[in-house]
Amino acid sequence: MTLPxxxxxxxxxxxxxxxxxxxxxxxxxFADPAWVPRIDGGDxxxxxxxxxxxxxxxxxxxxxxxxxxIAARLAAIQATGRIGGGLDLLAxxxxxxxxxxxxxxxxxxxxxxxxxxxxxxLVGHAGGPxxxxxxxxxxxxxxxxxxxxxxxxxxxxxxxxGSKVTLRKLAARRLGSSRPPGAVDALLRAWADPGLHRDVRxxxxxxxxTIPEDPRTLxxxxxxxxxxxxxxxxxxxxxxxxxxxxxAARPRYADLVRRLLMAADVPGVSFRGSKxxxxxxxxxRGGLDEIIEAVADPVPAGEVMAVFLGLLRAGAIRSQALDVxxxxxAAVPREDxxxxxxxxxxxxxxxxxxxxxxxxxxxxxxxxxxxMDVLAAQPLLLPQVAELGMALLPxxxxxxxxxxxxxxxxxxxxxxxxxxxxTAGTAVSELFGEYGRKPPLPMAVAxxxxxxxxxxxxxxxxxxxxxxxxxxxxxxxxxxxxxxLLRDLRDSPxxxxxxxxxxxxxx
Numbered sequence: 137m138t139l140p141x142x143x144x145x146x147x148x149x150x151x152x153x154x155x156x157x158x159x160x161x162x163x164x165x166f167a168d169p170a171w172v173p174r175i176d177g178g179d180x181x182x183x184x185x186x187x188x189x190x191x192x193x194x195x196x197x198x199x200x201x202x203x204x205x206i207a208a209r210l211a212a213i214q215a216t217g218r219i220g221g222g223l224d225l226l227a228x229x230x231x232x233x234x235x236x237x238x239x240x241x242x243x244x245x246x247x248x249x250x251x252x253x254x255x256x257x258l259v260g261h262a263g264g265p266x267x268x269x270x271x272x273x274x275x276x277x278x279x280x281x282x283x284x285x286x287x288x289x290x291x292x293x294x295x296x297x298g299s300k301v302t303l304r305k306l307a308a309r310r311l312g313s314s315r316p317p318g319a320v321d322a323l324l325r326a327w328a329d330p331g332l333h334r335d336v337r338x339x340x341x342x343x344x345x346t347i348p349e350d351p352r353t354l355x356x357x358x359x360x361x362x363x364x365x366x367x368x369x370x371x372x373x374x375x376x377x378x379x380x381x382x383x384a385a386r387p388r389y390a391d392l393v394r395r396l397l398m399a400a401d402v403p404g405v406s407f408r409g410s411k412x413x414x415x416x417x418x419x420x421r422g423g424l425d426e427i428i429e430a431v432a433d434p435v436p437a438g439e440v441m442a443v444f445l446g447l448l449r450a451g452a453i454r455s456q457a458l459d460v461x462x463x464x465x466a467a468v469p470r471e472d473x474x475x476x477x478x479x480x481x482x483x484x485x486x487x488x489x490x491x492x493x494x495x496x497x498x499x500x501x502x503x504x505x506x507x508m509d510v511l512a513a514q515p516l517l518l519p520q521v522a523e524l525g526m527a528l529l530p531x532x533x534x535x536x537x538x539x540x541x542x543x544x545x546x547x548x549x550x551x552x553x554x555x556x557x558x559t560a561g562t563a564v565s566e567l568f569g570e571y572g573r574k575p576p577l578p579m580a581v582a583x584x585x586x587x588x589x590x591x592x593x594x595x596x597x598x599x600x601x602x603x604x605x606x607x608x609x610x611x612x613x614x615x616x617x618x619x620x621l622l623r624d625l626r627d628s629p630x631x632x633x634x635x636x637x638x639x640x641x642x643x
Contacts, residue, residue: 217244287316312343410442434477535584598633
């Protein structure tokens with residue numbers, strides 16, 4: 137009987153032998169004075185009521201036998217919970233002074249088959265020494281309790297002054313997952329409590345954000361961007377994804393993410409918030425004037441730049457960016473050692489250039505060209521103009537169109553030889569290099585551009601032509617057209633071009 141295999145056979149298949157064996161002698165070679173019947177999930181369902189009562193009595197005796205090892209007494213408590221109908225016994229044992237036995241009884245209540253009756257008892261223990269196991273047992277009971285019974289108990293656990301933080305967090309989450317009647321009202325009452333613990337408030341916020349169909353929830357979460365703003369709160373609310381919400385609710389949450397981002401003051405949280413708003417910017421329907429005005433003023437203003445860039449990426453801000461660039465460009469020459477205006481121009485031009493590497497919508501290319509015209513008026517911002525120009529270089533085209541674009545870029549940098557050389561090297565590397573961000577163009581496309589740039593006779597055109605000739609000559613092992621072009625540059629009227637040409641070896 138005490139052997140596991142024998143007990144499993146009797147408990148599950150030969151239940152007719154259960155009582156005779158329990159009442160019989162337990163001696164012999166396999167006798168174990170500390171033996172306690174092990175009861176698994178469905179075992180008790182195979183037994184008659186008198187069999188269950190007999191085994192419950194056997195387990196009760198084992199629990200009260202102080203001569204047994206503590207492990208055997210704990211196993212007896214666990215088995216009592218699996219029989220069913222032993223909630224009163226477990227509640228009495230949960231009040232014992234022995235901590236291990238009391239915690240085992242609290243844990244077993246979740247398996248006693250009466251979750252609705254067990255929950256008030258567990259709520260009482262959740263505020264005492266056994267709170268750790270009581271909260272875990274409550275979580276299990278919640279899954280098996282009808283919502284109509286669950287609501288009042290969870291509201292009491294959430295709002296009672298003496299409830300522990302772990303219990304209140306559990307109550308908030310279960311109110312959100314079970315949605316019993318009055319769940320939103322209970323969560324909003326807890327949220328409105330100014331003395332609510334910070335961790336509990338974060339748990340309540342994580343639930344409220346999943347109930348956008350009630351307009352009160354997102355209105356309440358507006359306080360998360362004000363007096364309740366904190367790193368954990370912001371990170372929690374930034375986790376929301378637009379696809380979790382109905383289309384009608386997305387604009388309101390997008391506005392909430394914007395306000396949360398503006399409230400972020402920790403670098404890691406700000407970074408996470410900027411990524412979150414980039415997802416939500418497409419659904420933002422709030423005002424733009426305040427954002428545009430704040431970005432155009434080079435004085436730092438929180439995370440407004442991240443909001444602006446997200447809206448620019450989403451297409452909510454288009455031509456307004458040109459006015460911003462014009463005002464920032466005018467402020468660049470007046471800057472001291474700090475350069476906030478220049479940093480903002482850099483960020484905007486990079487944002488304008490990034491989509492051009494793919495297959496952008498026509499308005500993006502037009503906006504980038506207009507931005508080049510605006511920035512070209514300020515000589516200190518020619519590097520940013522060159523960056524946009526390189527992003528606009530055509531790739532799916534013949535050599536003539538590429539030659540026209542490179543000549544326009546060289547014209548832009550006529551009086552800036554250092555910048556022209558750097559821009560030419562970067563452009564040629566991106567277009568024809570093996571390690572560019574896109575597959576390289578065939579070198580045959582570069583030949584018309586190299587001829588046209590070399591024949592202009594100006595310094596910037598010569599520098600662009602030299603970079604193309606080096607790339608083409610090395611790629612083709614200096615076949616005739618590239619050799620002739622290099623020979624022409626060695627006769628250039630500009631010393632810098634002649635020097636670079638003579639330093640280029642064709643061996």
